[in-house]
Amino acid sequence: MPTYGMSLFPDKLRRNFLGKKGKEGEGKGYYLVKWNTVMLSKERGGLGIKNLRIQNKSLLMKWLWRYTSEEGTLWKEMIVAKYGELNPWCTEIVSEPYGWRVWRSIRALWNSMEENVFLKIGNGNKIKFWRDGWIDQIPLSESFPDLFSICNNPEARVCECWTTQGWDLSFRRLLNDWEVDRVASFLEKLGGTNLVTNAPDRVIWKHNKDGKFTVDSAYKKGIQAGVRGYHHHWKSIWRGLIPTKVKCFTWLVIKRACLTQEVLQKKGKQLVPRCFLCNLTGETNNHLFLHCKFTAQIWELFLNITCCSWSMPEHTSDLFKCWIRKGGSKTQKKWWKLIPSCIWWSVWKERNGRCFEDRSNSIHKVKWNCLVSLLFWCKQLCIEDVDQIIELIGSL
Numbered sequence: 238m239p240t241y242g243m244s245l246f247p248d249k250l251r252r253n254f255l256g257k258k259g260k261e262g263e264g265k266g267y268y269l270v271k272w273n274t275v276m277l278s279k280e281r282g283g284l285g286i287k288n289l290r291i292q293n294k295s296l297l298m299k300w301l302w303r304y305t306s307e308e309g310t311l312w313k314e315m316i317v318a319k320y321g322e323l324n325p326w327c328t329e330i331v332s333e334p335y336g337w338r339v340w341r342s343i344r345a346l347w348n349s350m351e352e353n354v355f356l357k358i359g360n361g362n363k364i365k366f367w368r369d370g371w372i373d374q375i376p377l378s379e380s381f382p383d384l385f386s387i388c389n390n391p392e393a394r395v396c397e398c399w400t401t402q403g404w405d406l407s408f409r410r411l412l413n414d415w416e417v418d419r420v421a422s423f424l425e426k427l428g429g430t431n432l433v434t435n436a437p438d439r440v441i442w443k444h445n446k447d448g449k450f451t452v453d454s455a456y457k458k459g460i461q462a463g464v465r466g467y468h469h470h471w472k473s474i475w476r477g478l479i480p481t482k483v484k485c486f487t488w489l490v491i492k493r494a495c496l497t498q499e500v501l502q503k504k505g506k507q508l509v510p511r512c513f514l515c516n517l518t519g520e521t522n523n524h525l526f527l528h529c530k531f532t533a534q535i536w537e538l539f540l541n542i543t544c545c546s547w548s549m550p551e552h553t554s555d556l557f558k559c560w561i562r563k564g565g566s567k568t569q570k571k572w573w574k575l576i577p578s579c580i581w582w583s584v585w586k587e588r589n590g591r592c593f594e595d596r597s598n599s600i601h602k603v604k605w606n607c608l609v610s611l612l613f614w615c616k617q618l619c620i621e622d623v624d625q626i627i628e629l630i631g632s633l
């Protein structure tokens with residue numbers, strides 16, 4: 238059985254594995270992208286690395302689910318004997334400080350569980366008529382407090398208020414004239430509900446079509462809580478057979494987390510304050526990959542072969558979105574979306590050559606490298622219709 242403590246230690250290890258640990262005398266290390274972002278799913282702009290805390294919580298919730306849905310099992314009977322039942326779906330809160338810590342951690346998750354389930358009426362044996370939210374998930378005691386205050390049995394179960402002729406409601410006193418309308422709307426609310434005498438009352442998990450809990454769906458729900466920003470373009474980074482290192486690199490460029498001088502300076506490293514490709518201005522992510530005079534010539538190479546009008550966006554993330562959306566012509570479609578990764582990869586290699594190895598290529602050579610890489614990826618992806626790329630290589 239998972240326990241909370243298990244999740245803490247590996248998380249630190251995994252974080253250090255992906256980040257740069259500071260060497261002795263070099264001070265603190267650094268991480269290119271926030272760990273919370275890394276743990277988002279790929280569709281939401283992360284790397285899809287499991288958040289162990291949420292995964293652990295989801296695994297523990299599975300036991301709460303089993304409690305709601307299993308009848309007559311020994312383990313459940315033991316738990317009930319030890320803690321007592323709050324209702325048919327859960328035990329009383331565990332307040333003892335010692336012993337049975339596992340169930341205490343599980344029981345503590347009941348509030349999260351409750352937010353993600355609803356009750357489905359069957360024979361009405363378990364659900365309380367007034368107190369449980371079995372119609373529109375709101376208890377009748379809350380939607381009709383005036384009638385609840387005069388009901389005969391606030392703890393009655395639904396089956397006790399039902400006869401084969403219909404609802405059998407009794408109140409402590411005769412109704413006043415002004416209350417008759419309220420009872421009419423109350424009965425209207427109940428009108429659409431029929432008890433299913435041969436099926437038990439059930440708890441339904443909201444996030445699966447079949448209403449059953451799965452750890453996977455609970456994890457997805459947990460990881461997405463409070464996170465917006467699903468974009469199709471994130472998904473398109475990870476598709477295709479281009480090298481994984483290029484996919485990761487593209488992700489970093491879009492996140493503006495590549496180790497350009499702009500980023501290094503933010504991390505407290507003082508370096509040469511100029512772009513290695515044009516020597517004209519500082520090296521920021523957007524400059525290096527979009528607006529630099531050197532890089533712009535490679536973008537133009539591709540923009541010249543398409544008829545779409547284009548103005549260069551300010552940020553790499555905007556470029557990626559527009560580029561994918563605008564696409565090329567029908568025959569270009571398949572390889573068109575590989576172009577940003579291909580350009581950024583070629584530019585980065587050239588930049589690193591100049592920065593670390595004192596080796597520079599002409600723009601002509603970088604264009605040629607870029608086109609050859611693109612052609613190679615197309616072959617790997619079995620994309621045909623690459624005549625235009627071959628023509629471009631020939632024209633250089």
Ligand SMILES: [Zn+2]
Binds near residue numbers: 514515517524525530
């Ligand atoms: Zn530049």
